[in-house]
Amino acid sequence: MSRVDVAIVGTGPNGLAAGVTMARAGLRVELYEAAGQLGGGLRSKPLFDDEVVHDICSAVHPMAAASRFFREFDLSSRGVELLHPEVSYAHPLDDGRAGLAHRDLDTTCALLGPDGERWRRLMRPLLEHSEGVVDLILSGQRGIPKDLVAPLLLAGRTLAHGTALARGRFATEEANSLLTGVAAHAVGKLPSLASGVVALLLGHLAHGTGWPLPRGGSVRIAEAMVADITAHGGVLHTDREIVDLRELADAKVVLLDTSPDGFARIAGSRLSDRYARRLAAFRYGPAAAKVDFLVSDPIPWANPGVGKAGTVHLGGTQAEMFRQESLTAKGIASDEPFVLLVDPTVADPDRARPGKRPVWAYAHVPNGDTRDPVATVRARIERYAPGFTDTVIAERGISATQYEAYNPNYVGGDISSGAMTLSQSLLRPTPRLDPYRTPLPRVYLCSASTPPGPSVHGMSGHLAALSALRREFGVRTPPSLAPHARRTANPPAAPAH
Structure with a gap:
């Protein structure tokens, strides 16, 4: 051979x-x-029932819908159906208020009231240059971008939303928290330039190629x-x-x-x-501690609109998230961490069975945290969905250190593989x-x-x-990734040893 x-x-x-x-x-x-x-x-x-499938690590895939690799690979032609919830992501607040990022930009802007036009001015240019923005951020960062407008759009917006200027940038808490919850996907100090880029990337995709979940x-x-x-x-x-x-x-x-x-x-x-x-x-960042729930009923959100979202950010106000994420980045534990929740059946009802639904959630915790996250995450959900605990049939927690044992690339539970x-x-x-x-x-x-x-x-x-x-x-022409492209007829010459 x-x-x-x-x-x-x-x-x-x-x-x-x-x-x-x-x-x-x-x-x-x-x-x-x-x-x-x-x-x-x-x-x-x-995990708990042979007929109910849970995602063990990632669950929602905006990048699988947007990245150049997957655009060329073409998941849909390979039988992978990316399902889109009506609301890409939601951010509930106390007193039944919530920010809702509908996939439709106009609907989102209408719901944001006095911040609607400001949200539109932030997102519309990014959507018009979305492919260039995505390809710039998801590159090796070593070449000249094809779309020269993309870096210009990102530069000013990153300074506005990735520095102290981000505080109270919008008139309403709904809009401020809505964007800050996306910035928290950077899993680190808030605000920061890196989190600003993440907020702009994921934020505009919510109104474009979306935040889909794969069927099944x-x-x-x-x-x-x-x-x-x-x-x-x-x-x-x-x-x-x-x-x-x-x-x-x-x-x-x-x-x-x-x-x-x-x-x-x-x-x-x-x-x-x-x-x-x-x-x-090389520095590793804060960690994730995950909880899987099997529940009997849809999550009883105080704001019904949140129930239309595939992804829900539980972090409170912008000020609360800035404080909490920065403490977590310093290694300081809290009983009120930022929690990211996914309800797969909102987009993929076939994932549920009568009286049985999967719920996926993780909390941001200090790197190397050993605590069982179940009670903390359940309490965070209960704050915005009173009665959630009564729907829980089964639950399983994975601490940050256990996450590393499951996947050694998650050093200390750092799912970003580096700060x-x-x-x-x-x-x-x-x-x-x-x-x-x-x-x-x-x-x-x-x-x-x-x-x-x-x-x-x-x-x-x-x-x-x-x-x-x-x-x-010596291969300088990238191979085709298209579904029906044939393998290269004459393999490239091998390097000499």
Whole structure:
């Protein structure tokens, strides 16, 4: 048997995206997964009832609807249906008030009253240049953007919404909290420039390609990618942990969908002391602690409009979120953390069974937090949905440290695979002209710890694969990712050892 051209460690969305890209280029690809199920953050499975599927990590996928990799991969043509709730996301407040981000921008603006036109002026230009905005943010941040208007739109808006200027930017608490809840997806200090970029990216997509949920669960995305890899000759191994790079000595090129810590462990003494110190200096951010609920009835939100949202942010007022997220980033625990909740059956009613519905939620907590989050998250939901506790049939909590045990890329429970500061967003994991290439010959990083960072977009894996194709195989034309495109007839020449 001939040698493997490319070995990929880890089958999260980026490892799978790298596998798709390499296999499409006509190379012999093998992927290795330490867990028993492929997909990393895209895993779904029953937890309390054999007929009710829960998403274990990610649940809502705005990037899968918007990123260049998935635009070309075309999930819908592969049988993956992305379902859109009427309200992309909601932010309930006390006294039954709520901010509602409808997918329809005009409806959202009408509901925001005196802030409607200001919201429109913020979002409309971004929507008109949405592809350019998305491609700029979800890039390796090393080239000139195709849409030169996109960085200009982002620059001023980021300063306005990612600095102290963001405080009370809108006239109503509904609008202020609505955007700040999106900024909190950066999982770090608020406000910050990084959180401002996140707010603009996800905020405008809520009115564009949306915040969809895959019918049947996140695993459907992973299944489509796995099917494409195997259709193009790739081989995937589960329950196969790679603990030393020497195990992959027969591979001509290695791509690692791992954290910097994971890379350092399996590379060992092969890394220079200087580079090892740089990896050790990579900072991880606050963590997520997750709770899965099986409930008997729809969530009894005080504001009925919140029940139309697939995603709900539970963080209180803008001032409360600024304070709480900044404390969490400093490692200070709280009984009132920011909570992100997903109600899958709002968009995908087939996920429910009579008297049984899945609810997905996580709280932002300090890195390495060991507390069981169930009671805290339940109380946060109860604040805005009195009577929720009475609907709970079963519940399961995963602390931040348990999340790392489940997925080693989540160091200390950091689901962003590295603190999302502005500098570390651009220079992940160390300052290098090519952020995917490592000092080790023919070894590349392709995880969310490289640009453009976290979320299910596949771009870190895709860009790392393109870098390796250019440098190691002389391939400068990216392979087609389209569903019916054929595998490259003549595989590229392999590098000499």
